[in-house]
Structure formats: structure tokens, C-alpha cells
Amino acid sequence: MRCLAALLSAALLATPALAQGPTTPGGKEALTLLSKGIAFRTVAGQGQVPAYAAYLKAQLVAAGLPTDAIEFVAMGDTGYLVARYAGRDRAAKPTVLLGHMDVVAADPADWTRDPFTPVVEGGYVFGRGSLDNKGDVSILIATLMQLKRAGWVPARDVVLLLTGDEETTMATTRAAAERFKNAALVLNADAGGGTLDEAGKPTVYGLQAAEKVYGDFRLTITDAGGHSSRPGPVNAIARLAAAVGRIAAYRFPPEQNAITKAYLAGSAANNPGPTGDAMRAFAANPKDTAAADLLSSKPEFVGQVRTTCVPTQFNGGHAPNALPQRAVANINCRIFPGTSRASIQAKLTSLIADPAIRIELIDNGTIEAGASPLEPRVLAAVRAAVAKRAPGTPVIPAMEAGATDSMHFRARGIPAFGIGSVFMKPSNEFAHGLNERLPVASFDAGVAWWEALLRALA
Ligand SMILES: [Zn+2]
Structure with a gap:
């Protein structure tokens, strides 16, 4: 029940071991794309994003996309990939299909299987990025390849936009969002999806239309310190701890x-x-x-x-027998979209109520973005796709606690919706974690999913 990328031959796919593998041409193509894709170590700092992008470009060109319609924009040792699928009206604002090529680091020593060797086992493809986000990226590309071969022409250009540092600084996202600030609509493959119960029955589809805004606030207090046998009225740790306690007790x-x-x-x-x-x-x-x-x-x-704000880090003091000269705490906030980080900082400052404590917002590249107004045609298209795939399953709009590339488009007023094709059990979701996996059942169903949505929305 084990299959390496190099062994994904037609003969092997025909063996009973992979009887549950994809059966449609698009599904098979998606599995191949993912298997090859996992082997590119597109972790930050490894410089493998350009090679992965070149591989994806070659596949799209082989399917009939003109070479000059596909461009890799290098940025440092990463970059973003743009593939323009021509529509009937070339001047109309494009539909952007969003995904990312980079993955979170994975230490092979901690994994049951090597994270960068694709393994098909027990109905899952294991490997770093299999779920986040190379799985849906592979399915989306396989769909575009199928549609191209079938001669499909969308009403307007479809731009496949794959970023190269979604998991870290999102600098490529910022550049790509600036370049495609005229997009009519963004469909993000890196968010949204179906939930299965433990028996494998679909229970709900979450259409991601908003994200909490991320904010880290650093609290710092400094003091002259001194010998711990001679305590004075001020203790930096105690003062900061009291302020942190007031924040923890507060409910927005x-x-x-x-x-x-x-x-x-x-x-x-x-x-x-x-x-x-x-x-x-x-x-x-x-x-x-x-x-x-x-x-x-x-x-x-x-x-x-x-909005929630919680203490996540606390450091203070320099010796067991010295009064602390410094104490630092981090307050992590997940802010309701539409509320400014400045107003949250003002609220924290009033809760701290101590002028000796300095508070600053840490810039980690995330920005403020509102929710996307629910577009009826998007909701209708997703409902139709869900009705076909999992009849009777409700579609529920969702606000995610984390952040994706979508925020850089939403911040520019472009509606962005996470409509990923994967249906899985919450107990099997290991994005960013150990033994990340994607159900093999995702490939055939995922290609049908994206084809239906692209035909309806693009
Ligand atoms: Zn992701």
C-alpha cells in the first residue's frame, strides 16, 4: 500500500493496491501533479519554489497554454507564478484563482513517513503540503489542463496566481495583489472546504468569506533593577504581570x-x-x-x-537573585474584521493603565481587511457544486480565525472567497502539523468541483 512518485506508472495504478485511486483522467493527473509537487521542498529559505513553479508551468504548456501566458516573477529565493487562461473578452477584469506553492517546514525525524516523499497509503496521500496547499493547487491545475484540452473558453480571463511565501511574510502575495488589483473576483483554493463526520458522511461545507485580522502587541517595562535582597516599590515583572492579568480578564x-x-x-x-x-x-x-x-x-x-486578545509569551528578569530590569509580554489579538488595530491598541493601553509599560504593534506583514460581502452568484455556484457532490449538505459562510492570501485582495476591496475542493474529517486535518495528508477521494471529486465552479463563475 505504498507508492512513491517515481512508481506512479499506469501499471501500478492498475494494481489492486490502488483500486481506490482516482479513475478520471483529471483525477489521475491531479494525483501525479501532487506526488511530484510534494517532492519540491518549498519551505522558506530552501529556494525550491522556482523549480516547483517551472514544473507546473511545463505541465500547463503541455496542456496547451501558450508559454508566454505563463510567467514566474522571482522575488529573492521565491516568487509567484501567473498563468493567464485567455477568455472571450480580454479587456474584462479577470477572475483570479489563488493558491500558494510554499509549505511549512517539516522535520523528517518527527514524521512517520518522509514529509517530502509522497506516499499513498490507506486512502490518503501523505506529505508536507498535501493538504496545505499543494493538494488543491494540483487539482486546480489538473482542472485547467482538462478544460484547455476540451477547448473551454471563459467569458473573461482566468488568472491562476500561485504565491511563494503565504506561510511566512506574504511579500509575493502583496506584490501579486498590487499587480492584479483590477481583479473582479478572487477564488482561493487555500480556504473553505467540506467537513466529514467520523463515518465519512459530509456534514457541512464552509465557504470562507472573511478572516479575523491578526495583531501581536508587545508590552515592555524596564526598571533600574538591583539586588533582590533590597526590593523597592517597583517590580517590573509584577507590574507587567498585573497589566497582563487585566487584559486576560477583559472581554471585548x-x-x-x-x-x-x-x-x-x-x-x-x-x-x-x-x-x-x-x-x-x-x-x-x-x-x-x-x-x-x-x-x-x-x-x-x-x-x-x-475580538479576542490573549497573552501568549512572557519573559522577564535576568538572574534569580536580581530585581528584574526588564519584562516583556506578547498579546496576540484576533480582531473582528472592520475593527482597526489602532482602536484595539487604544483599548489595551487603557486596560494596562500604566504609563511605565510601553505597547507596540509588531509588524509581521499582515494587514487589516474587511469581510467580503456575500455574492449571491458565488453562493449559488457553491451550493450547486455541493448539491452535486454531497446532496443535502448545507453551505455555510465562514469567518476564519487564521489569515490567508485573501486578505491582501479584500483589503483592496476585491471580493475573495475560499472555496477549496477538499472534504475531510477534522480528525484527519494536519495542515502545518505532523503526517499531513489528503484523502485520495479528493482528486476525481475535486476536478469535477473546480470544473463546475469555473464554468459557473469564470
Ligand atoms: Zn495555506
């Missing part, structure tokens, strides 16, 4: 937008009892603080009803 007011309202209303049925009741109540009335408080007691829902 509940908030709601069209996405979270639809998410909570739509999720109530899957959460019977008081949780579902609170979802329904808060969706109907954003001033229902009792409902918001009940949802805030659940880690999986607290982010959907308010």
Missing part, C-alpha cells in the same frame, strides 16, 4: 457581520442543546450578550462572536 464586546450571522444561524442545527439555542439567539439579536457569553465559553466559537 460581542460583534456580528453578515458572514458570522449566517454561520451561526446555519450551524445551530448541528449543535443541539444550549449551544445551538445560543447560536440562533445571537444570530437573531447581536445584542444578546448572554448568548454571546455562552458561545464565548467554547474555544471553537469564541472567535466568531468577538
